[in-house]
Amino acid sequence: MNFTNTPSFISHGPRPGLRLALAVVASVALLVGDARLGLMDPAREALSVALYPLQWVVNAPLSGAQHASEFFADQARLKQENARLKTRELKLSAQLAELATVKNELAELKAMNALRAQRAEKxxxxxxxxxxxxxxxxxxxxxxxxxxxxxxxxxxxxxxxxxxxxxxxxxxxxxxxxxxxxxxxxxxxxxxxxxxxxxxxxxxxxxxxxxxxxxxxxxxxxxxxxxxxxxxxxxxxxxxxxxxxxxxxxxxxxxxxxxxxxxxxxxxxxxxxxxxxxxxxxxxxx
The missing domain is CATH 2.40.10.340 (Rod shape-determining protein MreC, domain 1)
Known part of the structure; x- marks a missing residue:
């Protein structure tokens, strides 16, 4: 059966040139309205809320890996600082004990010299x-x-x-x-x-x-x-x-x-x- 000459009862819409002109006019209208009146702000907010779970899922592995790396780096740095502080504390304690010993010995020597000066005996x-x-x-x-x-x-x-x-x-x-x-x-x-x-x-x-x-x-x-x-x-x-x-x-x-x-x-x-x-x-x- 030949449908070449059969009339079409379905409308195919405006022509491509007209479609392009309508799209350009609509785009310019949206740009002007968004720039002047902020017509697209509610749409952006709604879209960002709708896409937030997807964005979180996409960024979760990278964010988790970054936090884990920072955690282990902080732990290593804290261990090094703790070891360094303990070593410094031990050194300071030893120096303080040595200083106290020297101070006591000096006081004792002063007392002995004073006693030596007081005694008549050699x-x-x-x-x-x-x-x-x-x-x-x-x-x-x-x-x-x-x-x-x-x-x-x-x-x-x-x-x-x-x-x-x-x-x-x-x-x-x-x-x-x-x-x-x-x-x-x-x-x-x-x-x-x-x-x-x-x-x-x-x-x-x-x-x-x-x-x-x-x-x-x-x-x-x-x-x-x-x-x-x-x-x-x-x-x-x-x-x-x-x-x-x-x-x-x-x-x-x-x-x-x-x-x-x-x-x-x-x-x-x-x-x-x-x-x-x-x-x-x-x-x-x-």
Missing amino acids: SLLAEVLYTGRDPFSYKIIIDKGQDAGLVAGQPVVGDAGLIGQITRVQPLTAEVTLVINKDQMVPVMVERTGVRAILYGYGGGVELRYLPVHADLVIGDRLVTSGIDGVYPAGLPVARVTKVERKPGAAFLQVASLPVDGVYRQRYVLALDTGANRPPAPQPQP
Whole structure:
């Protein structure tokens, strides 16, 4: 069947030229209306709201990767900063501890020099190297010995008072037995009253023994060397009374005392030369 000459009942619209002219006119009208009156703003807002989920889905992988990269970079940087700050803190702590030690040593040296200037006896400044091998012997080793002229028997003092006596001398070092040693005895007197007694070490502390029960002694009295033995010069602080107990029927007081502070912490000491004050050795009997 031939449809060539069949009339068309369907309208195909305006011609292409007319369509182009209408499109141009509409475009210009929209451009002018949008520029002058903002006619397309509601359309843009509606379109942006409608396309936002699609935009978020498209940008989510890139944004997530960027945030993850920044997170790990921040973590690495924080770890490095934390390690650097810890190292700096340790260095500063070590420097502060060293500074405090030097400050204490300087104060101790100043006190020792002041004490040295006050004493009439010749003295030698020495540094404590270490304690004895037996911790219960209460002995220390100083860095001066026979080369410095030290001899056994010399008293050793700290900035607070008497701390011990030289008991063994070697060429370069000397051994000092502290007053808290159980074999040490020091003639003392009560500074307030002048009452004389013997101070005994008992291994870690000192105590007065064989003091009459009627003796004038109270808590807080300071005990100083009496000087009657010729070994320890008079007036050196040794201990302070911390307890006085008078038991009924007892012949002697029970007295507890605390040695001077330097016995436990002294770094520098003075070895006193009291040879001129010592009595001559007794002659043997015929």
